Amino acid sequence: MSGAPRGILVSAVRSGAGKTTITLGLQRALARRGIAVRGVKNGPDYIDPAFHAGATGAPSVNLDSFAMSDTTIAAIAARSLASAELVVAEGSMGLFDGVRGETGRTGASADLAALFGWPVVLVLDVSGHAQSAAAVALGCASLDPRIRLAGVILNQVASPRHRRLVEDGLARIGLPLLGALARNADLKLPERHLGLVQAHETADLEARLEALADAVEAAVDLDALLAAAAPIVGLAEAPDAAALPPPGQRIALARDAAFSFVYPHHLAAWREAGAEIVPFSPLADEPPPSDCDVCWLPGGYPELHAGRLAAAERFRAGVRAFAETRPVHGECGGYMALGRTLTDAEGATHPMLDLLPVETSFAKRKFNLGYRIATLIHDGPLGPAGARLVGHEFHYAAVVAREEARETAFADLVDAEGASLGAAGHRVGHASGTFFHAIARR
Incomplete structure (x- = not known):
């Protein structure tokens, strides 16, 4: 052809x-x-x-x-x-x-x-x-x-x-x-x-x-x-004003079987903006590289590897130390890992990073699926307070305990038809996370 x-x-x-x-x-x-x-x-x-x-x-x-x-x-x-x-x-x-x-x-x-x-x-x-x-x-x-x-x-x-x-x-x-x-x-x-x-x-x-x-x-x-x-029609080059800006210049990106859900268009946009993406593996007990200025824990399957994550002391200590001075953000599975505990499908509860006041369970499944429009409550890696993002949730994890405080919430959510879903996620210090996967700015 x-x-x-x-x-x-x-x-x-x-x-x-x-x-x-x-x-x-x-x-x-x-x-x-x-x-x-x-x-x-x-x-x-x-x-x-x-x-x-x-x-x-x-x-x-x-x-x-x-x-x-x-x-x-x-x-x-x-x-x-x-x-x-x-x-x-x-x-x-x-x-x-x-x-x-x-x-x-x-x-x-x-x-x-x-x-x-x-x-x-x-x-x-x-x-x-x-x-x-x-x-x-x-x-x-x-x-x-x-x-x-x-x-x-x-x-x-x-x-x-x-x-x-x-x-x-x-x-x-x-x-x-x-x-x-x-x-x-x-x-x-x-x-x-x-x-x-x-x-x-x-x-x-x-x-x-x-x-x-x-x-x-x-x-x-x-x-x-x-x-x-x-x-194919409509392929003319155009500026993409809705792309997520890079959350940092050097981005430590968790990347292995537990954390792998990152949209290619985000990575491409970040690289085009001059950011460098540095992968590391929590399952290999690797901490985020210390010369990075933001750490990103994407979605994936931490519930299948909760025991290994709980035992990965260098990873856990490294992320906690990173979060003392620089942003750490988690989406979906990354959010679960940033919480206090994660209960696997067999009912065993494993300690996680304890950077956000949430406990999640895969033993008590709750199906969550749909588009979400988020308005950020605080400044953070995804943008300034008031910024609007569109994305989605798709997970089976249930929240079994969480702190319900406006000052520690991450974003206000509505669904695709504009119905309010309330505040979601958490932001505490330099750590933030949500079940919401961001797709683009709106």
Whole structure:
């Protein structure tokens, strides 16, 4: 391929239809042809983009029509996709699933398809129905006039007869069938409570990606899919006024299996602003480097490693010493680590850094999911008091004890529809933290 980058969006009508495995199979199969493939993930997600990077050999990026302005999306996309020949983007949940809001600002995958002119490849899990799948596809094709369906890939096909029945239905509505994958439990990737097991933790990742690519190559008309891809519009360079400013000049970033959830667009923006990112591993009992001027503990899975974190004395002492003179901020899992204790799934309670007055538990699970708009109460690493940030929460941890004081709260939160969620997180001295993951300034 040559010329302007082209793209498609792989989506579905619901979660669990197989769009991630099919997206990865497409990305790897097309990359094996020598095409410069890049991944994009719609909406808040840390795990899928890492798999995209594994499949394509190049970084992926998150784009979000609710959390980001069109200008911010264009700036991130132009920076991230400049060397791409083909973008294989992955939707989130169902094609039209998002929040209630004005057209184009809902966070739905359809918003990105409309913004960039990406034709949609619809993944249909046809287990449990046949010709009726065409009615579902027809609804997706006609609901939003901004988007165009390029065709359908069937998943979970039971037999050749099953495929013929579904294909007959699609022929009635004139929608191309691009491929059909049979039921195959071996193609599933391992999962845990926040979704897939992280890419760097997945055993035999290369073999799994190759197997997905082999299955997709055998089942999908890749030439027809390439022909359906359209030139990407809206990639003009633009200043990104909504990027988070670097929290410091030298940023000590916790980075290992316990702390890995950092959005690539933040790291790129910080580096472009001249900041240096210095990784360290709490699980290896490493303290934050003393020559840094801010420490960032991102989200991840500290609940799976609570015992090791509790025993990591150099890490614990190093963070406490760092926080005596310089900012330390934790997001979600990092916030839990900055608290007093963390109770794991087996009910064992482990001491944490004790820099913030909160105790969390994974034994008493409480599902928290949704966009958040935060107004900062104090000056801190994410900005001055009064600054507004948009982001999300996605965790199962429950707060079992916390100090409820305005002077130690981190931010005031509202949800995507503006309903107040009260004060959240903590800020004590130089330490701050929240379950809220920041995506952009607003």
